[in-house]
Amino acid sequence: MEISVGILAGGKSTRMGTNKAFLPFKQTSFIESIAKECKDFSKIILSVNDLEAYKNIGYELVRDEKEGFGPLEGVYQILKKADTEFALILAADMPYVNRIFLNKFCSCLDNPELLKNGKGEMPYCIVLCADNMLEPLCSLYARKALPYIEQMREREEHKLRILYERVYTKYIDIEDLGYTKQIITNINTQEEYKKIIDIN
Structure with a gap:
């Protein structure tokens, strides 16, 4: 089954103090690094807050219509742009995510x-799921969820967990894929970023 990938790069990066997507990582940037790991998927779509800043990146771009609505709005815009039944949604700041892991997760389809x-x-x-915690920003969403998300937007409901409660949602434990939660760890502060750079 063909799957689109949507990478959420529209956050404010408040705790980091700078746009995390463009931070240097592995001879490139966070956003380019994670996009490289998604090369097996049919389309890569970036959800961004500044179209001009990403205009030369070479991927399809979407921007929030509803400002300040969080990741749900990014998921909504990506699903509208996707031309596949499912889209894999990822955060832009997951340094350990790799091609093998993503393919194994998506092979459930x-x-x-x-x-x-x-x-x-x-x-x-x-x-x-990892350690009984949900990871909404490394999960698969079907385009048929769009009407439910539209309803949530109208009601000013912005938590993805509300969507899970209203539609049939399948949960997959990361340990069943042979991984630990480290692979979906994200980076929020300069201290966390420095540790990643020191390791890599």
Whole structure:
């Protein structure tokens, strides 16, 4: 099954003090590094807060219509732009995410019978979990969830967990994929960034 990838790079990076997406990492930047790990997917879409800043990056861009609405708005804009049934949504600041891990996670779509509920329907969301915590920004979303997200936007509801409660959502534990939560760790502060740079 073809899958689009949406990378959320529209956050304010308040705690970091600068745009995390463009921080140097592995001879490139965070955003370019994670996009490189997504090369097996059919399309890469970036959700950004400044179209001009990303105009030369070479990927399709979307921008929030509803300001200050958080990741839900980015998911919404990416799903509208995607031309595949599912889109993998990722945060731009996950330094450990790699191609093998992403492909293994998304391979769950190759076994639809294991994903269907008792009514025989496929999930609207396939959400990764680690240590009983949800990771909404390394999860799969179906385009058929768009009407529900539109309703949430109208109601000023911006938490992705509300979406999970309203549609059929399948949860996958990261340990069942053979990984720990470290692979989906993100970077929020200069101190965390320095540790990553020292390791790499």
